[in-house]
Amino acid sequence: MNFTKDSRTVMTLDAGGTNFVFGAIRGCEEIVEPIHLPSAAHNLELSLANLINGFHAVRSRLKEAPVAISFAFPGPADYPNGIIWNIGNLPAYKGGVAVGPMLEAEFGIPVFINNDGDLYAYGEAIEGYLPWVNAQLEKAGSPKRYRNLVGLTLGTGFGGGIVRNGELFLGDNSAAAEVWLLSQRYHQERNIEESISIRAVRRVYGELTGTPADKLPHPKDIYEIGIGEKEGDQAAALEAFRRMGQALGDALCNVLTVVDGIAVIGGGVAGAKSLFVPAMMEEVHGQFVGATGVQFPRLAQKAFYLEDEAQMADFLQGEVKQIQVPHTNERVTYDSMPRVGIGFSRIGTSKAISIGAYAFALHALDRMAGGRK
Secondary structure, X not given: OOOOOOOOEEEEEEEOOOEEEEEEEEOOEEOXXXXXXXXXXXXXXXXXHHHHHHHHHHHHOXXXXXXXXXXXXXXXXXXXXXXXXXOOOOHHHOOOEEHHHHHHHHHOOOEEEEOHHHHHHHHHHHHOHHHHHHHHHHHOOOOOOOXXXXXXXXXXXEEEEEEEOOEEEXXXXXXXXXXXXXXXXXXXXXXXXHOOOHHHHHHHHHHHHOOOHHHOOOHHHHHHHHOOOOOOOHHHHHHHHHHHHHHHHHHHHHHHHHOOOEEEEEOHHHHHHHHHHHHHHHHHOOEEEOOOOOEEEOOOOEEEEOOOHHHHHHHHHOOEEEEEOOOOOOEEEEEOOOEEEEEEOOOOHHHHHHHHHHHHHHHHHHHHOOOOO
C-alpha cells in the first residue's frame, strides 16, 4: 500500500482533553491550516457541537469533497462502531456516545475512529519506520524483510499498536496492544505505565530529591538537569530516566515475545532517549534464570538497537548462508539469524498518527469497494 500519491482527501482530528485540532490530508500530507476548538471535556453538548463545527470549517476550505473522516480519539471505546465512553480526560463522554454515527449522519461520508497508539503504529508501518528498515535491508543486499511492527508511545501515558502483515491488529474488543496494563518485573504490584510515563519520571525524581509534588520539574527540565544544561540534582535525574529505560526494556521484551517484528518508539518523552536507552537495551539483552540455575536470553531473537551505527550494520548483515539441498545439486540461500530491530520514529509521532488515520480510512474504503482498479 502506497498512499503518498493518492488524490483522495480525508478530514482528520487530533482529539485531546483540552483542544480539538481539525485538519485534512491528501497524499499523506496536510492540506489545510489546522483549526483549533476547545474540547469542552465536561460539557457534552458543547463538545459535540465543536466536533461538528470544526469539521464543517475544514470542509469549507476544501476544493474537493472529502471521502471520509478518520481520527484518533481517547478510549475506552467501541472503535469499529464509533462509540466513545471516555472517562479519563474527556469525562463528558462517560456512558457511551455514538460519535461516529453522529458525524456520518451530519456529513454523509464514512467515519473511522481509532486509538492514537494504533494509528501511530499503522502510520509507521505504512510510511515510516518499517518501510525505512526494509529499504536499508534491500540496499545492503539482504534477503530479509519485515512485515510486522509494534509501535510504542511515551508521553502522558504509555501506548501502543500492532501491525501484522500490513494490517492493523485491533482485537475482538478494540483492545489489542493496551500495553499500559502490562505487568513489570521491578514493581510487580503496579502496571507498567506507572514506570513509563511523564508522571513516572517526575515521581522518581521527587522521591530521590524530596521535592514536593507541586514543585516537581517537568520531564524536559529533568532531562536538561540530567545532561548538565540546567541546575538540579543530576544524579536523581539520571536515575529517573534509567528506571524508565529499565521498565521500557522489560515491556519491549514482553511485546516482542508476542509480536516478532520491528519495534519503533515515539512520543514526547522519546526525546530523552540518550538517558534511558542504555538501561532499555541492557534489559532487552538480559537473562532469565531457570529453576536449575541455567541462564538463557529473555528473547528468542537477537535484538539490535538500530540507532547505533555498529548495531545497524550487524542487523543489516545478518548471517546469510548457502546450504545444499539433500539429494540434489542445488543450493539455497537463507538468513540464519532470527533478529528484531528497535528504534525511534524518523517521521515524528504526530505525522505518523495522521498518516495512520489517512491510510486506515483509504484502506477500509478500498476493501468496501472490493479493491481499487
